[in-house]
Amino acid sequence: MVATPGVSGARVLDVGCGAKRDPRAQEGLDQFPSKDVTILHDATQIPWPIADATYDMVVSHQFLEHIPQRSDNGVNLIFRIFDEFWRVLKPGGTLQFDTPHADGWDANNDMTHQRLFTPWSFKDLWDMSKNPLYPRKRWDFVALRVDRGYVIDPWMRAHLPRVDRAFARLHVGRPRYIYLTLRKPLA
Numbered sequence: 001m002v003a004t005p006g007v008s009g010a011r012v013l014d015v016g017c018g019a020k021r022d023p024r025a026q027e028g029l030d031q032f033p034s035k036d037v038t039i040l041h042d043a044t045q046i047p048w049p050i051a052d053a054t055y056d057m058v059v060s061h062q063f064l065e066h067i068p069q070r071s072d073n074g075v076n077l078i079f080r081i082f083d084e085f086w087r088v089l090k091p092g093g094t095l096q097f098d099t100p101h102a103d104g105w106d107a108n109n110d111m112t113h114q115r116l117f118t119p120w121s122f123k124d125l126w127d128m129s130k131n132p133l134y135p136r137k138r139w140d141f142v143a144l145r146v147d148r149g150y151v152i153d154p155w156m157r158a159h160l161p162r163v164d165r166a167f168a169r170l171h172v173g174r175p176r177y178i179y180l181t182l183r184k185p186l187a
């Protein structure tokens with residue numbers, strides 16, 4: 001039985017939480033220690049130290065773009081990470097993540113980003129016909145949103161140097177972040 005996130009009893013994990021764990025999550029996994037990290041672990045080391053079917057919801061904000069496409073021995077790490085999201089979720093559980101859109105300003109200006117995505121990059125997670133060679137779990141698609149808002153907001157005006165604001169202005173109206181919600185099927 002899956003509990004509703006935010007309602008008492010629902011167990012929520014934030015993967016790649018850093019020092020900013022999602023307020024809905026009781027637990028946070030990250031490779032570096034911080035007050036918000038309860039599971040200190042490198043997510044590329046699989047399996048994660050978490051039992052199967054533990055969580056009602058997994059959230060992950062601005063984490064996936066830090067994962068290399070492949071491990072040193074050629075394993076497709078992105079699919080393995082999604083398989084771990086799947087394993088630690090209860091059947092019927094929800095995965096909610098966001099990542100920079102490949103065409104956005106934030107995507108390419110960060111040297112810690114390992115690979116970038118468009119919304120269409122994720123189609124293989126719910127449509128097995130597109131890339132039949134890779135074994136993986138099939139997710140149910142729930143929702144997709146792309147945020148197009150490069151705006152020079154008051155925070156940017158106050159904090160970003162003039163040159164950064166000039167770059168940001170070039171991207172006004174372009175896609176910024178991808179927000180995707182998937183569900184692990186009940187059976």
Ligand SMILES: C[S@@+](CC[C@H](N)C(=O)[O-])C[C@H]1O[C@@H](n2cnc3c(N)ncnc32)[C@H](O)[C@@H]1O
Nearest residue numbers: 016017018020030031042043044061062063066
């Ligand atoms: C851009 S920060 C996002 C932090 C937080 N989720 C947020 O939205 O502010 C990316 C986080 O992913 C974590 N991370 C990157 N690669 C990781 C890995 N292999 N295993 C665990 N955590 C990782 C980093 O340590 C960092 O805290």
